[in-house]
Amino acid sequence: MTPDDPVVVREREPSALRSFWASISAVSAKESRWRMRGRRAFVIVTIYVALLSLLVYAVYQFMYDRALMQAQWESDGLSVDFVSGALSAQIGQAIFGAILVLQTVLTVMVAPALTSGAFSVEREKQTLDLLITTPVSTLGLVVGKLISSLAYVFLLIAASVPLMSVVFAFGGLAPEDLVRAYILLIAVAFGIGSLGLFMSALTKRTQLSTVLSYLIVLGLMFGTLVLHTYWMASSTERENDGRPIGQVLSHHAPEAILWLNPLAADVDLACTATAEFYQFTCSYISVVTGRGAEAADSMRDVFWPVSAASFLVLGVGLTLLTTQLIAPSRRLRLRRRPAVPPEQPPEATPPEATPPDPS
Amino acid sequence: MIPAVRIQGLAKRYGTVLAVAGVDLEIGAGEIFGLVGPNGAGKTTIIRMLATLLEPSDGEAQICGFDVRRQPNSVRRVIGYMPDTFGVYDDMRVWEYLDFFAQFYVIPTSQRRQIVTDLLELVELSSRRDDYVHTLSRGMQQRLCLAHALVHDPRVLLLDEPASGLDPRARAELRELLRELSSLGKTIVISSHILPELEEVCTAVAIIDRGRVLASGSVDQIQARFRRGSVVRARILGDPDAVRSAQEFLSAQPDVASVEIMSDGRLELALTGDDDASAALLYRAMTAGHRVVSFGPVASDLEELFLQVTSPNEPDEQSAA
Numbered sequence: 002m003t004p005d006d007p008v009v010v011r012e013r014e015p016s017a018l019r020s021f022w023a024s025i026s027a028v029s030a031k032e033s034r035w036r037m038r039g040r041r042a043f044v045i046v047t048i049y050v051a052l053l054s055l056l057v058y059a060v061y062q063f064m065y066d067r068a069l070m071q072a073q074w075e076s077d078g079l080s081v082d083f084v085s086g087a088l089s090a091q092i093g094q095a096i097f098g099a100i101l102v103l104q105t106v107l108t109v110m111v112a113p114a115l116t117s118g119a120f121s122v123e124r125e126k127q128t129l130d131l132l133i134t135t136p137v138s139t140l141g142l143v144v145g146k147l148i149s150s151l152a153y154v155f156l157l158i159a160a161s162v163p164l165m166s167v168v169f170a171f172g173g174l175a176p177e178d179l180v181r182a183y184i185l186l187i188a189v190a191f192g193i194g195s196l197g198l199f200m201s202a203l204t205k206r207t208q209l210s211t212v213l214s215y216l217i218v219l220g221l222m223f224g225t226l227v228l229h230t231y232w233m234a235s236s237t238e239r240e241n242d243g244r245p246i247g248q249v250l251s252h253h254a255p256e257a258i259l260w261l262n263p264l265a266a267d268v269d270l271a272c273t274a275t276a277e278f279y280q281f282t283c284s285y286i287s288v289v290t291g292r293g294a295e296a297a298d299s300m301r302d303v304f305w306p307v308s309a310a311s312f313l314v315l316g317v318g319l320t321l322l323t324t325q326l327i328a329p330s331r332r333l334r335l336r337r338r339p340a341v342p343p344e345q346p347p348e349a350t351p352p353e354a355t356p357p358d359p360s
Numbered sequence: 361m362i363p364a365v366r367i368q369g370l371a372k373r374y375g376t377v378l379a380v381a382g383v384d385l386e387i388g389a390g391e392i393f394g395l396v397g398p399n400g401a402g403k404t405t406i407i408r409m410l411a412t413l414l415e416p417s418d419g420e421a422q423i424c425g426f427d428v429r430r431q432p433n434s435v436r437r438v439i440g441y442m443p444d445t446f447g448v449y450d451d452m453r454v455w456e457y458l459d460f461f462a463q464f465y466v467i468p469t470s471q472r473r474q475i476v477t478d479l480l481e482l483v484e485l486s487s488r489r490d491d492y493v494h495t496l497s498r499g500m501q502q503r504l505c506l507a508h509a510l511v512h513d514p515r516v517l518l519l520d521e522p523a524s525g526l527d528p529r530a531r532a533e534l535r536e537l538l539r540e541l542s543s544l545g546k547t548i549v550i551s552s553h554i555l556p557e558l559e560e561v562c563t564a565v566a567i568i569d570r571g572r573v574l575a576s577g578s579v580d581q582i583q584a585r586f587r588r589g590s591v592v593r594a595r596i597l598g599d600p601d602a603v604r605s606a607q608e609f610l611s612a613q614p615d616v617a618s619v620e621i622m623s624d625g626r627l628e629l630a631l632t633g634d635d636d637a638s639a640a641l642l643y644r645a646m647t648a649g650h651r652v653v654s655f656g657p658v659a660s661d662l663e664e665l666f667l668q669v670t671s672p673n674e675p676d677e678q679s680a681a
Contacts, residue, residue: 014437015466027463035451126447131508134411134441135464136433329413 017138024141025148032149042153049107049157053100053164060099064092090173097168098271098282101182104161105263108154108190109222113214115150116197120327121207129327139324147191147198147320154190158183178274181302185270185309189263192312193218195319202326225262229254233288256289256304261315265289266308273301362425364389364516364547365410369419371571372405379405381571382419387549387564389515392542394558395551397568403551404444406568407520410549411441423516437465440509444521444551448493448501454480455489457504458511465512479507483537499530506537517541519550523557535561590657592638594627597651603627606650613641 015023036042068088123129132142165182168174196217200210232254259265265286272283290304365387372380380402387393395403408414410421412432420427426434449457458476467475480486483503488496496504502522509517519538523531538548538561552558558565559579566576575582596606607627610619615633622628631638642655 014434019466020464023463023466027460031449031452031456031460034456035449038451126449127443127445128447128449130411130413130443131441131446131461131505132464133413134436134439135461135512136436137464329415 014136020136021138021141024138025145027137028142028145029149029152032146033152036149036153046157046160050160050164053103053161056099056103057096057164057167060096061092064088064095089171093168093171093173094271094275096171097165097174097178097182097274098267100161100165100168101186101267101270102264104158104186105189105267108158108186109193109218109263111157112150112154112190112194113197113200113211113218115153116147116194117201117211117214118207119146119150119198119201120323121201121204121210124205125207133327133329139328140321143198143202143320143323143327147194150198151190151194154194155187158186158190174274178270181270181273181305185263185266185305188309188312188316189266191316192261192319193263195316195323199319199323199326202323221261222264225258226264229258229289232258259289260308260311263308263312266305269304269308273305362422363387364391364424365393365549366422367406367410367419368421370406370409370416370421371418372402372409372414373417378571380409383568383571383573385566385573385576387547389547390542390545391563392538392548392550392561394562394565395549395568396553396558396565397551398553401568402571403553403568404520405571407441407518407549407551408443410435411439411518412436413441437512438515439518440512440514440516441518442505442509442520442522444524446505448496448504450492450494452493453490454485454493454496454504457493458508461508462511467512475511479510482510482540483507484533499526502526502530502534503537506534510541515545515547517546517548517550519548521551521553523552523554531557590631590638592629592631592655592657593622594629594652595625595654596627597653600625602651606645606652609648609650610641610645613644615641 068091120129123132133139162183165179168179169176197210197214200214200217201207204210204213268282269286272286275282286304363386365385367383367385370380370383371378383402383406385393395406397403405414409416410423410428412428412435416429420429422428423435424438426438428435452460455476458479459472462472462475477486480489483506485496485500485504485507488500493501493504502525506519506522509519523534526534535557538550542548550558550562562579564576564578565582567574567582594606594610596603603621603625607619607621610616610627610629615631615637617630617632619630620628631641633641638655642652645652
């Protein structure tokens with residue numbers, strides 16, 4: 002190698018935006034290659050779709066049997082028209098709800114598994130320093146990791162679309178219902194994925210990061226539910242013997258507790274799809290939002306968009322916090338920010354370092 | 361002309377522990393500068409601060425005129441950093457590894473391919489191009505890590521203990537590589553506690569202990585400042601009588617503190633003079649008819665010096681020096 006080899010001295014710095022894109026593409030390409038190499042990734046997708054198919058079949062069979070029993074009860078064992086619109090729509094809505102809940106649960110289980118090691122593994126294997134000493138854009142680094150992890154979650158979600166389309170064969174749902182469901186799933190995946198990423202930047206050990214991520218996910222799914230239910234119960238006026246009067250006091254539990262509960266949003270979506278307010282899903286949501294069942298149309302698209310937006314805000318916030326944790330020098334600047342001069346050397350940089358004295 | 365590295369009053373505090381306690385250094389462009397010191401002296405902390413991985417508690421450092429604290433991104437463009445311990449990614453091929461790092465410098469794809477090829481040739485890993493990184497031997501990984509630090513043709517290389525864990529042959533190859541890089545005009549800052557290595561390759565060294573620079577300059581300069589006599593071993597051809605007569609002769613000479621006969625028949629001389637004095641001594645011994653076949657310092661000069669300078673018993677004398 003001689004000095005005039007094509008390894009040129011690059012004096013001009015590329016723009017921050019180009020650096021950002023280069024970092025994203027380098028990191029996400031590397032991570033995706035790592036994730037997709039070998040058979041594992043495809044085996045997981047196959048198992049996932051198989052699981053969903055089984056669920057769809059089970060729900061269909063359950064609804065069918067229940068309708069059959071009901072029909073025998075009501076019409077003295079005579080045959081019933083199974084393809085009646087009402088029953089078919091019920092089956093469609095049940096399948097929709099089941100797939101939605103299962104996918105939500107799988108998403109919040111898979112997303113932390115993919116992201117909670119992102120930076121802690123690099124720390125454990127001592128590869129992070131090598132990355133940080135390049136002019137990598139830390140935001141690009143974090144976003145690149147997030148993209149490559151979420152791409153896999155989105156692949157799983159996308160793999161369910163054909164199965165989800167089965168509901169149209171039964172009817173009872175509008176295409177918008179599916180669009181709503183996928184918007185929510187993507188928002189949840191982003192929020193929970195960022196949570197895992199944040200934990201991996203916060204802790205030094207992957208084990209701890211993973212455990213903390215799942216604890217928080219459990220807290221969001223069940224902790225908020227318990228808290229909300231308890232709050233509701235304690236703020237409901239009661240008879241002397243403890244029976245609730247049903248009158249909710251003015252200071253009832255705020256629905257914000259459940260904004261980050263993906264299951265609550267699922268319940269709202271299921272209610273929105275059926276629009277039959279005697280159902281459990283709708284009565285629950287009407288209690289949560291404090292709106293009466295009588296105001297049917299005013300309940301549509303009220304709770305779940307707020308929930309989805311909350312996950313998006315959570316994701317963006319945690320992603321930005323993660324970049325602060327990863328950058329070695331920026332953390333201090335949160336506390337005391339020195340005047341940052343433009344990144345210019347004090348003098349013109351020498352064209353090339355002079356070779357050492359031969360003596 | 362801006363010095364390649366300029367450090368002023370650099371300090372790093374961990375709680376109450378002062379890992380680096382006010383270091384001043386200036387390293388000229390094109391130098392191979394050695395940071396020498398025992399384990400825990402603060403070498404790694406200094407290098408990590410220069411590499412923008414640690415925020416200094418106090419003081420300043422500039423690399424090619426860029427401040428490590430205020431212009432970290434500009435610093436990262438001119439340095440190539442190799443940590444003392446590092447890991448490699450699983451499931452990544454050798455060329456992918458270099459290409460991955462090159463992407464962060466926004467080097468176009470066509471150039472990257474050429475750079476990877478050139479660097480693999482430079483560190484003699486061309487034949488392992490498509491192998492997985494984790495299957496390489498320790499020495500090969502070390503060379504690959506050095507190559508990764510070169511993808512953007514940096515002006516300053518920060519190498520933290522690059523020779524640790526290498527066998528003697530790999531070390532010799534590394535020295536050769538450093539000379540080659542130096543001839544390409546790169547400034548190299550290298551830390552080590554293995555001294556003979558630095559002595560051979562460095563144009564200047566700084567001896568560091570407990571977070572302070574005890575001495576800096578070329579190896580000769582430091583020796584001249586710190587020399588307080590040396591220990592030399594000599595082998596005399598002939599029977600034990602000849603050795604004894606040589607011992608008597610040498611004991612009587614000026615600049616000789618003592619002469620002892622070792623169990624293997626060699627003589628160990630404690631000298632008080634400088635190199636001129638020992639040359640004169642050897643000449644007198646030869647002209648007096650003593651058949652001296654070897655006459656040399658016990659340890660490498662730098663090693664002896666190092667032990668002398670960092671001796672834990674004399675902290676006052678060191679800081680005065």
